[in-house]
Amino acid sequence: MKLHEFQAKDMMRRYGIRTPRGEVASTPDEAGEIAARLGCAVAVKAQVHVGGRGKAGGIAVAATPDETRRQASRILGMSIKGLTVTRVLVEEAVNATREYYAGMTVDRARRSIVVMASSEGGVDIEDVAARTPERIAKVWVSPRDGFEPWQARSLALSAGFERKALGQAGAMIANLFRLFIREDASLAEINPLMLADDGRVIAADAKITVDDNSLSRHPEYQALTGGDSDDPLEQEAYRRGLTYVKLDGNIGVIGNGAGLVMATLDAINAEGGRAADFLDIGGGARADVVKNALELILMDGRVRAILINVFGGITRCDEVASGLLAAAESVGVRVPIVVRLAGTRAEEGRELLRGTSVVAAEGMADAARHVVALAARGVS
Amino acid sequence: MGIFVGEHTRLVVQGITGREGRFHAGRMKEYGTNVVAGMTPGRGGTDVDGVPVYDTVLEAVKETGANTSCIFVPASAAADAASEALAAGIETVVCITEGIPTLDVMSVLDAAKAQALKGRIIGPNCPGLVTCGKALVGIMPGNIFTPGPVGLISRSGTLTYEVVNLLTSKGIGQSTCIGVGGDPIIGTNFVDCLAEFERDPETRVVVLIGEIGGQDEEDAAAFIKDNVSKPVVAFVSGRTAPPGKRMGHAGAIVSGSMGTAESKVRAFREAGVPVADSIADIADLVAKALGR
Secondary structure (H helix, E strand, O other), rough: EOOOOOHHHHHHHHHHOOOOOOOEEHHHHHHHOOOOHHHHOEOOOOOOOOOOOOOOOOOEEEEEEEHHHHHHHHHOHHHHHHHHOOOOEEEEEOEEOOOOOOOEEEEEEOOOOEEEEEEEOOOHHHHHHOHHHHHHEEEEOOOOOOOOOHHHHHHHHHHHOOOHHHHHHHHHHHHHHHHHHOEEEEEEEEEEEEEEOOEEEOOOOOEEOOOOOHHOOOOHHHHHHOOOOHHHHHHHHHHHHOEEEEEOEEEHHHHHOOOHHHOOOHHHHHHHOOEEEEOOOOOOOOOOHHHHHHHHHOOOOOEEEEEEEEEEEOOOEEEEEEEHHHHHHHHHHOOOEEEEEOOOOOHHHHHHHHOOOEEEEHHHHHHHHHHHHHHHHHHO | OOOOOOOOEEEEEEEOOOOOHHHHHHHHHHHOOOOOEEEOOOOOOOOEEEEEEEHHHHHHHOOOOEEEEEOOOOOHHHHHHHHHHHOOOOOOOEEEEOOOOOOHHHHHHHHHHHOOOOOOOOOOOOOEEOOOOOOEEEEEOOOOOOOEEEEEEEEEEHHHHHHHHHHHHHOOEEHHHEEOOOOOOOOOOHHHHHHHHOOOOOHHHHHEEEEEOOOOOHHHHHHHHHHHHOOEEEEEEEEOOOEEEEOOOOOOOEOOOOOOOHHHHHHHOOOOOOEEHHHHHHHHHHHHHHHH
16 A cells, blocks of 8 residues: 555654655645745645656645645646646755665565665656666665664665765664564655755655555554545445456456456457456455445446456355346446356356346457457447 | 475364365365364364364474475464464475465565575465375365376466366366465465476476566576476466556566566567467467477
């Protein structure tokens, strides 16, 4: 789960990491009031989960509360990469003399945490990594070990941080590591990590992703975001407890198991169609989960046809079929549905669907071909 | 033969008194797996459908000679259960549980390394493995497998069933089929399995089913180039997945230019591994590799 910048900064402050003073606003007037309280020039920053906010005009500097109000009213409601801005962070503007990078994430290949620092901050760090990997200093640390300020200072030194920034930056990185472990983060990043003209070292931007698998031991995360998506359908799916990703096509897809669903999307693509979503009902789903999933997909106005692809192991195909019938009864089905059932109780499942308008398909490729043809026909 | 499990397997089921543990212990026995013990703290001295239950894995090992474990305990206790099994000297720990925090898995693997423990973890968040006709450890549906020459490794459970079903329907049997799990950090990866399949006399062709995210497929391709003499056929799912979105599996996410399907497909092709464009193509490529 990705946190918004203001949430990430709140979390960092709790671990003793210095960030610019600031608050979040959802109206221009609120933004103006915050600027007046801060009593200095401010940065107004759109809070959406996409990169490139600055380039899209989602970040502005304002000298006065009035200007803050104007900038906030311009940014609030704007659309960045399809997402509407509903909140802005208004914070003290900081003058940087140098911009660095500090961050840590899970290194899958090494099965370890990688802590990174670079003197090339303020830009897309993935570009730096691709172009000039030698500009990023790295050290691998086990979650069972600590990461002390002296270790962080030596990392910062090898990354080319200026001497006067070393002490503060070292403490900051060590604190960030403490946060990473205690908060079950999978990514924690400060970019830019600023050396300000007054000598302070400040986390000017903050990015934190927490491990979804840790939500049970961090109940506070639930309240924090209610799902990290800005998309209404993805939010609805989150409320319904479904594993759902919205895509840009017009064929609704439901399947069991992430790998199988991904392969189903690929099969649809190979037949010249485009999937509207990724929806995995998981292992052992009962009829009510299938009903829930189908109802969700039917909320998507773009959907012209639906493909249900299930290979039952723990999942029973007759449960899938009865869920489908229950959904058809509760909300009505306005589009054609292709169903491919294999594995546990597939015969029983197919029997339940006999005599209905559902199109039964034999294999995956067959199912994909059918659904793409039906969607193209634009039946509604 | 097959890899990791087989006739030599003596299985302890951790969490056997739970709903899933009991159900799948029964299914594994039905398949022919030698289930020698169950383990649930506080339930020692009882039995589950004739299988004796112990309070600790160490007791189960001492009393029954268990050498393999299968974990069906909830996510909050699963990392601890895996640690216990490794410390008790279990050789192969198969962890079915999904939703274990990544840092916990990392800590268990790390501790095992620090203590120089010999056992391996398969998973977590995996469907387990089957050495056809000999032993099934996990939750895979036993009826779709047929003994034969193909070794199969996959990050996905249902996709494994799909491919096995296809191979079986074309008369192509399998040696061992193994789901390594869909999480970012797993105990046994493609390279580990490839090394074992290379040594296994019964495996003549390996099918590798990868997906977007991470670089396990790229690492596997590099390993195949230098170390694998047997033909390998690959498939990569998630070719149409958008970057930055987590596609169900915690590990299936493309970040930046890392972990894309294209980079994986390219790595395999450069290593001389044919990559199937669709599930259906896998069977043809395997048949060709077998010289049929």
